[in-house]
Amino acid sequence: xxxxxxxxxxxxxxxxxxxxxxxxxxxxxxxxxxxxxxxxxxxxxxxxxxxxxxxxxxxxxxxxxxxxxxxxxxxxxxxxxxxxxxxxxxxxxxxxxxxxxxxxxxxxxxxxxxxxxxxxxxxxxxxxxxxxxxxxxxxxxxxxxxxxxxxxxxxxxxxxxxxxxxxxxxxxxxxxxxxxxxxxxxxxxxxxxxxxxxxxxxxxxxxxxxxxxxxxxxxxxxxxxxxxxxxxxxxxxxxxxxxxxxxxxxxxxxxxxxxxxxxxxxxxxxxxxxxxxxxxxxxxxxxxxxxxxxxxxxxxxxxxxxxxxxxxxxxxxxxxxxxxxxxxxxxxxxxxxxxxxxxxxxxxxxxxxxxxxxxxxxxxxxxxxxxxxxxxxxxxxxxxxxxxxxxxxxxxxxxxxxxxxxxxxxxxxxxxxxxxxxxxxxxxxx
Amino acid sequence: xxxxxxxxxxxxxxxxxxxxxxxxxxxxxxxxxxxxxxxxxxxxxxxxxxxxxxxxxxxxxxxxxxxxxxxxxxxxxxxxxxxxxxxxxxxxxxxxxxxxxxxxxxxxxxxxxxxxxxxxxxxxxxxxxxxxxxxxxxxxxxxxxxxxxxxxxxxxxxxxxxxxxxxxxxxxxxxxxxxxxxxxxxxxxxxxxxxxxxxxxxxxxxxxxxxxxxxxxxxxxxxxxxxxxxxxxxxxxxxxxxxxxxxxxxxx
Numbered sequence: 001x002x003x004x005x006x007x008x009x010x011x012x013x014x015x016x017x018x019x020x021x022x023x024x025x026x027x028x029x030x031x032x033x034x035x036x037x038x039x040x041x042x043x044x045x046x047x048x049x050x051x052x053x054x055x056x057x058x059x060x061x062x063x064x065x066x067x068x069x070x071x072x073x074x075x076x077x078x079x080x081x082x083x084x085x086x087x088x089x090x091x092x093x094x095x096x097x098x099x100x101x102x103x104x105x106x107x108x109x110x111x112x113x114x115x116x117x118x119x120x121x122x123x124x125x126x127x128x129x130x131x132x133x134x135x136x137x138x139x140x141x142x143x144x145x146x147x148x149x150x151x152x153x154x155x156x157x158x159x160x161x162x163x164x165x166x167x168x169x170x171x172x173x174x175x176x177x178x179x180x181x182x183x184x185x186x187x188x189x190x191x192x193x194x195x196x197x198x199x200x201x202x203x204x205x206x207x208x209x210x211x212x213x214x215x216x217x218x219x220x221x222x223x224x225x226x227x228x229x230x231x232x233x234x235x236x237x238x239x240x241x242x243x244x245x246x247x248x249x250x251x252x253x254x255x256x257x258x259x260x261x262x263x264x265x266x267x268x269x270x271x272x273x274x275x276x277x278x279x280x281x282x283x284x285x286x287x288x289x290x291x292x293x294x295x296x297x298x299x300x301x302x303x304x305x306x307x308x309x310x311x312x313x314x315x316x317x318x319x320x321x322x323x324x325x326x327x328x329x330x331x332x333x334x335x336x337x338x339x340x341x342x343x344x345x346x347x348x349x350x351x352x353x354x355x356x357x358x359x360x361x362x363x364x365x366x367x368x369x370x371x372x373x374x375x376x377x378x379x380x381x382x383x384x385x386x387x388x389x390x391x392x393x394x395x396x397x398x399x400x401x402x403x404x405x406x407x408x409x410x411x412x413x414x415x416x417x418x419x420x421x422x423x424x425x426x427x428x429x430x
Numbered sequence: 431x432x433x434x435x436x437x438x439x440x441x442x443x444x445x446x447x448x449x450x451x452x453x454x455x456x457x458x459x460x461x462x463x464x465x466x467x468x469x470x471x472x473x474x475x476x477x478x479x480x481x482x483x484x485x486x487x488x489x490x491x492x493x494x495x496x497x498x499x500x501x502x503x504x505x506x507x508x509x510x511x512x513x514x515x516x517x518x519x520x521x522x523x524x525x526x527x528x529x530x531x532x533x534x535x536x537x538x539x540x541x542x543x544x545x546x547x548x549x550x551x552x553x554x555x556x557x558x559x560x561x562x563x564x565x566x567x568x569x570x571x572x573x574x575x576x577x578x579x580x581x582x583x584x585x586x587x588x589x590x591x592x593x594x595x596x597x598x599x600x601x602x603x604x605x606x607x608x609x610x611x612x613x614x615x616x617x618x619x620x621x622x623x624x625x626x627x628x629x630x631x632x633x634x635x636x637x638x639x640x641x642x643x644x645x646x647x648x649x650x651x652x653x654x655x656x657x658x659x660x661x662x663x664x665x666x667x668x669x670x671x672x673x674x675x676x677x678x679x680x681x682x
Binding site: 064066067076 | 472473476477479482483484486
């Protein structure tokens with residue numbers, strides 16, 4: 001069947017093989033390898049694709065195995081959605097320590113991409129909370145690994161883009177939480193100096209920090225800084241509203257005519273109600289999850305996301321240059337995010353987060369002019385000693401991948417020869 | 431929680447994807463006592479472990495049983511009911527056979543009729559007797575839209591489900607004056623392991639979780655017939671009423 005990833009840049013025929021039963025994973029792999037795991041398909045580019053080949057659909061592996069409400073330790077199958085973990089654990093006073101901007105991803109995907117969230121400066125990335133995992137290799141070998149046993153396999157698999165084997169089960173350490181509520185504050189800022197000032201001043205006292213920036217404003221960089229802490233409040237949760245993008249519009253709804261007014265309106269409206277507010281974790285962490293198929297708004301050509309991280313020392317200049325390039329190009333989207341990462345090193349050999357500042361923006365796919373802009377952004381990232389996030393990527397050049405991920409050679413020896421993705425062929429040659 | 435308020439729910443064929451999704455809805459936020467019956471102990475335990483985490487107040491018991499020998503079915507049901515009256519039973523087991531295999535082999539044909547038709551009826555009959563005595567309870571039986579009209583692509587399965595349909599109708603008649611509700615559930619093609627081979631052909635399948643929501647709601651209301659999703663009620667009405675000369679030209 002035809003399968004696309006989140007960016008909808010391609011739609012190719014795949015042989016989709018569901019993994020339904022832990023006991024039969026080994027047999028299924030040996031019959032259908034080579035392939036790559038596909039969970040919710042929320043990787044933006046080609047990390048989860050294998051055109052013409054096999055995809056192992058993992059969402060049938062969606063069973064909890066055990067949860068200890070005293071210690072917060074959870075064992076589950078790797079196709080489990082983060083949403084289902086949150087909904088099970090929050091009423092019992094626990095929560096995933098790290099989640100990305102959507103909870104509609106699987107545990108296996110969160111490990112394979114070593115995802116991060118708004119609290120990176122406190123909790124690091126997802127892989128830091130994996131107590132152990134079970135890796136099934138295409139040759140039938142089963143490797144149980146954790147920080148205390150076969151730790152090298154754990155560190156190859158965290159952020160390993162699904163290339164070391166199939167993660168069948170994982171044991172995760174949750175963090176205690178008072179309830180579903182957060183106290184959030186929104187502060188408008190102008191310019192990167194103000195942003196860094198706010199970020200540095202907030203990290204000690206606020207668990208979650210993130211910023212929206214207006215990608216058209218260039219180096220002047222107006223934006224909205226959001227910070228939040230969990231709080232104790234015993235009122236019932238609101239019923240979430242569900243919207244959907246029922247069809248794909250013939251052209252991108254995000255374009256030169258809509259972007260500027262939208263960014264202006266969003267900035268102005270949010271600025272007006274800036275200040276403190278209490279909100280539910282789902283609406284704070286996963287605002288877009290309530291709009292089903294929002295990725296369709298970019299039209300039939302799909303979209304790219306460009307997410308980079310650059311070291312803090314050169315961060316301000318690099319981000320300033322990137323914003324300048326983007327503003328000059330007139331491309332971009334209102335989905336633009338700026339965040340400082342903490343100093344906690346990620347465990348994975350190919351983990352994306354590193355100390356510094358990360359900038360993430362969506363770009364409607366306009367073909368060559370979009371790719372040309374990315375080359376200019378690549379040059380800035382390369383010079384700054386930064387890297388690009390593979391989970392979001394569909395096009396980074398191989399040399400930038402190699403310079404951004406110095407542990408690549410070490411990683412390659414852990415690859416499963418029966419696993420290959422469009423991304424692995426593009427960036428690693430096979 | 432008041433022990434008396436806890437509902438006792440029995441699911442026959444608990445590893446079926448639709449049944450499992452129903453069970454997840456039932457254990458969420460409510461303390462229930464649940465008995466899961468399956469043919470394969472390990473697979474049923476996997477479902478049970480999951481439900482124990484999802485419903486921290488639920489008590490889940492696993493039972494493996496013989497699904498086809500009448501005396502064994504009677505004994506299993508008697509034992510379950512002996513432990514206390516049952517509020518809800520969902521009979522959900524089945525397997526979608528290959529129509530051509532059933533045409534080629536009477537053994538396959540026999541097995542398909544037994545698993546999808548006779549076995550569900552035996553379980554329903556055994557539970558119905560107890561429920562009638564207690565004058566309460568809801569008995570849900572999963573039939574299929576395939577039971578509404580026989581067609582060449584799966585009439586052996588359809589015949590078994592048609593048997594379930596006619597049986598449920600009669601049981602509803604018998605229990606009409608009692609406090610027992612009999613709910614016949616007719617899912618359309620649903621995205622489950624049973625239909626995995628249909629997906630490649632581009633068939634649009636409903637999610638097992640949304641089908642389960644319709645079933646749980648229908649059983650709550652005690653609706654006599656639940657099509658899931660509801661649109662299948664209309665589609666099947668049309669299919670049932672198509673004149674034969676039109677129907678026989680269709681490749682379905």
